[in-house]
Amino acid sequence: MKKNLLILGLSLIATLTFAQPAERLIKVIVAPEHDDWTYKIGEPVKFSVMVLKYGNPVKNAKIVYQIGPEKFETKKDSTVLKDGIIKLDGGTMNTAGFLRCTVIAKIDGKEYRNLATAAFEPEKIQPAVELPTDFVQFWDKAKADLAKVPMDAQMTLLPERCTETVNVYHISLQNYREYGTVRLYGILCVPKKEGKYPALLRVPGAGVRPYGGDIRTAEKGIITLEIGIHGIPVTMEPYIYTNLGAGPLNAYWTYNLDNKDLYYFKRVYLGCLRANDFLVSLPQFDGKNLAVTGGSQGGALSIVTAGLDPRVKWTAPIYPALADMVGYLKGRAGGWPHIFDKNNPHNNTEAKIKTASYYDVVNFAKHVKVPCFYSMGFNDETCPPTSMWAVYNVINSNKTLKLYQETGHWTFPEENEMVMNWLYDKLLVTK
Structure with missing residues (x-):
């Protein structure tokens, strides 16, 4: 019971992105x-x-x-x-x-x-990052490669997490990577009442952690899937994630940065599409209403998923990372994970700069065609506003911007409420 409460608590923190700074004397x-x-x-x-x-x-x-x-x-x-x-x-x-x-x-x-x-x-503000001439072809091929991999969906009911109205499952899916397959894990929450429901994909912020699933949203009549990105189950003991984050998964965002086909985030981005493959295959899905949301790294993944997957109808990114990362090489702030700042001169190579352009959120934002609710602050030191505006300014779809100037890499409760109300309005009213 203590383990489950801890996991649910960690998941709630992840769901609500980052908490407001603690009060001081x-x-x-x-x-x-x-x-x-x-x-x-x-x-x-x-x-x-x-x-x-x-x-x-x-x-x-x-x-x-x-x-x-x-x-x-x-x-x-x-x-x-x-x-x-x-x-x-x-x-x-x-x-x-x-x-x-x-x-x-x-x-x-x-x-x-x-x-x-x-x-x-x-x-x-205009982006510093360049759009590769074969960007669309690169990702079209990646999606085609993913489609060849059987999903092999495995669902395990988690009775201790279920409520009177929602079933909660730990799910495992087969995902693609260049040198073999890897699994994708997450927490699925499905309303128990018979019927057809819209779906919401929750994509995670940076780090390595367990997840508890978005039960609260599922209780409103929305199927939710909260995924991890590291190819490991998301229900293990918390210390395991701490050890992985400090060891094998430390600075995972730099793994194979000099190779666009092997870069760590390739299977991460494809994993978001695989998660959607699973959601739309569920018999409870209503067949049309699918949204994606997340903050920081999850904000980036929200835009990437919407830019790659035409099944997504709405996206709500909060202070997106992985944005205009080469800004530092042009004398201005670049986005998290700051791989090209003054502390990382070893990354300033032609191969790494080229690879980063295939994964920069700016270039996916140019391909977003669905309504977008975009939220950020001016005081963010993790995801500098210059980088986030470079993304926002190239989104050509119907977009709504909500600024909370004072916020850093955290959100007000009112901000979280506004994001979720926008999603509820889209998913439930149009149901």
Whole structure:
């Protein structure tokens, strides 16, 4: 029972993406002066900084701050906030992008950090990554290769997770990879009541973990499938995933980066399609209404799946990763996993740059033809907003953008609610 509760708890965290940062005694508040944090190119920006304790300014608080384009903060200085409040001159930007102010307050020997990021006409950001001339042909062949692999679906009922209205299964499917087959695992939740239902594929954020399945959504009358990407069962003891993440699966996003046919994410992307193969084969599926959602790496996979699979009718990516990754090579922030930043000069090779272009979310976003609900924040340090806007700007389908400027790599409860309400509206109203 303790194991199951832990797995369900971890799954809930994964389902809700990332939690809001923990409260601390000292609060550092940083914000651009414009209410929407958005400026015209060339327009000067000032950052308001407050250091608060119990809601009141901390007099004579010492701060150290950096200002500059995100991931390239260059202006460094320190000052004392006589009254606990100050306005810092941030300068401006002469091109579309994001200017970030990071502040560290040192109070009673402890450091408290926060940041704010001003946007400069982000709708004008264009991708740094190039589209390979054979991109479509490459992925058409990959899909054809996957289609030749029998699904060999195996379902194991998990009685301890079932509810009065939902059956929960651990599922295992055969997936494709260049040098043989591998299994894909996930948690399937199906309404018990006889009938036909829409389906939702939940794709995971980065890491190695167990999953509990999206029972709550299934109770509303939607088949849900939450998958892992690593070819391992998703119901094992939590310590196993910790050990794998620290060992064989450490930095999996770099595996075979110099070979587009063997790169780790090839079978990951194809695994999302295999998951859809399974969902549409279920007798309970209504035959038409299929959506995909996820955050971070899952946001990337949501866009990739929608771009590759015409069976997907809606996609709801939250702060997508794997976006415009070569931005660093063009002097601006690139997306997670930051494989081309200054800390990874060994990746700056022609072969690795070429491989990355076949897997960059930007190039899949150009092929999305279905309605898209897109959510992100300006303060994200894991998935920089420059990279995420490079994706959003090339989506040509009907798209809805919801900004939560203050958020980093986490979401407000209201944001999660809005994403799910959008999905419910599409899947249940059109049922």
